[in-house]
Amino acid sequence: MSPFKPVKIDILTLFPEMFAGPFSNSILKRAQECGLIEINLINIRDFSANKHRTVDDAPYGGGAGMVMGPEALFGAVEHVLNTRGFDLLPGRVVLMSPQGRPFNQMLADKMARENNLVLICGHYEGVDERVRKELVTDEISIGDYVLTGGEIPAMVVVDAVTRLVPGVLGEAASATEDSFCGGLLEYPHYTRPREYRGMGVPEVLLSGHHEEIRKWRRRESLLRTLERRPELLRTAELTSEDKEILRRIKSSINELDLS
Numbered sequence: 001m002s003p004f005k006p007v008k009i010d011i012l013t014l015f016p017e018m019f020a021g022p023f024s025n026s027i028l029k030r031a032q033e034c035g036l037i038e039i040n041l042i043n044i045r046d047f048s049a050n051k052h053r054t055v056d057d058a059p060y061g062g063g064a065g066m067v068m069g070p071e072a073l074f075g076a077v078e079h080v081l082n083t084r085g086f087d088l089l090p091g092r093v094v095l096m097s098p099q100g101r102p103f104n105q106m107l108a109d110k111m112a113r114e115n116n117l118v119l120i121c122g123h124y125e126g127v128d129e130r131v132r133k134e135l136v137t138d139e140i141s142i143g144d145y146v147l148t149g150g151e152i153p154a155m156v157v158v159d160a161v162t163r164l165v166p167g168v169l170g171e172a173a174s175a176t177e178d179s180f181c182g183g184l185l186e187y188p189h190y191t192r193p194r195e196y197r198g199m200g201v202p203e204v205l206l207s208g209h210h211e212e213i214r215k216w217r218r219r220e221s222l223l224r225t226l227e228r229r230p231e232l233l234r235t236a237e238l239t240s241e242d243k244e245i246l247r248r249i250k251s252s253i254n255e256l257d258l259s
Contacts, residue, residue, distance in 0.1 A: 005115060006035050006036055006037055006038045007036070007037045007038070007112065007114065007115065007116075007117065007161070007162075007165050008037075008038045008040070008084065008115065008116045008117070009037060009038065009039050009040070009116075009117045009118075009119065009158060009161075010040045010042060010080045010084075010116075010117070010118045010119070011039065011040070011041050011042065011118075011119045011121065011154055011158075012042050012044050012073070012076045012077065012080075012118065012119065012120045012121060013041060013042070013043065013044060013121040013150075013151055013154070014043070014044050014045060014055065014121065014123055014149070015121075015149070015151055016041040016042070016043050018151045018152075019039075019041055019151070019154075019155065022155050022159070023039055023155075023158075027159075027162065027163060027168060027169070028158070028159065028162055030168075031162050031165065031168045034167070034168075036162075036165050036166075036167050036168050037162050037165055037168075039158070040080075042076055042079070042080065044068075044072050044073060044076050045072065046076070047071070047072040047073075047075030047076045047079065048071070048072045049071050049072070049075075055068055055069060055071075055072040055073075056068050056069060056123070056124050057069050059125065063125075064125070065124055065125035066124040066125060067124060067125050067126060067127065067128060068122065068123060068124055068126070068127040068128060068131075069128055070127075070128040070130045070131050073120065073127060073128070073131045073135065074131070074134075074135065077093060077118065077120075077135050080118055084116060092111060092114055092116075092117050092118065092137050092138050093118040093120070093135055093136050093137045093138070094111075094117065094118065094119050094120065094136070094137070094138045094139070094140050094157070095120045095122060095127065095131070095132065095136045095138070095139045095140070095150075096119060096120065096121055096122055096139075096140060096141075096142075096150030096153040096154050096157070097122055097126070097139045097140070097141060097150070098141050098144070098145070098146050098147075099126075099139060099141065100138070100139030100140040100141040101138075101139065101140060101141065102140075102141055102142075102143075103140050103141065103142050103153075103156070103157060103160070105160075107140070108157070108160040108161050108164055109164055111157070111161045112161045112162075112164035112165050117161070119150075119154045119157060119158070120135075120136070120150065121149055121150030121151045121153075121154050122149065122150045123148075123149045123150065140153070140157065141153070142156050142157070182236065182237045183232055183233075183235055183236030183237055184221045184222065184224075184225045184232065184233075184236050185221060185224045185225045185228060185229060185232070186221060186224075187216075187217040187218070187220040187221040187224065188220055188224070190202070190205060194206070202216065204216045218241075218242065218245065219245050219249070222242060222245050222246055222249065223249055226246065226249060226250075233246070
């Protein structure tokens, strides 16, 4: 039995069968078996008011496509609230939407601290605006592109959140050293064999000198971020040591450009 209170995640979807594979393997599977997270899939169609179990209709004012109506979504969310015993909305009722704020590591960390999460998987041209105004506390996007529905984004969110729940990862340091934790990309990794196809391992990693290894990893993390995602440095948590390392890196780059 887990000593931690599980994070309860209710996912409202038109296609619950899509989640079987991702949620039945690897870390997500173990987290559920250990009682660290609890995932509940709710078929929105079960709350449809008509015999055909349809949940969409044409938009008022005309236009292409269909819109998810309010009846089934209100019914599904209210079912979750009643099941969980809430008098008020839980911490987050999240609509997966291309109009939402970008999902990132900081937001994943905040969501992992919630006891209850409700994720709504949108479809068609979107959801009735009354759902957004009355039920939704957050709208989240996993990128500036359009997918066929909110199921895959919901899987991404659950995966990112789950690994941050206390007790899920084997080593507590694993999550804190990941890319984007602290605002930087992660340093390079090496494992056995020591030499492969003429490519070796940096000597510092074989030295056993922990402080030198720390410095090397920090420098590589800063260098990789500067090269690949320089915009992250504007908001990263940088120490005076980090700033000095960056100054030296930039100075070396400038010297190479001039030579």
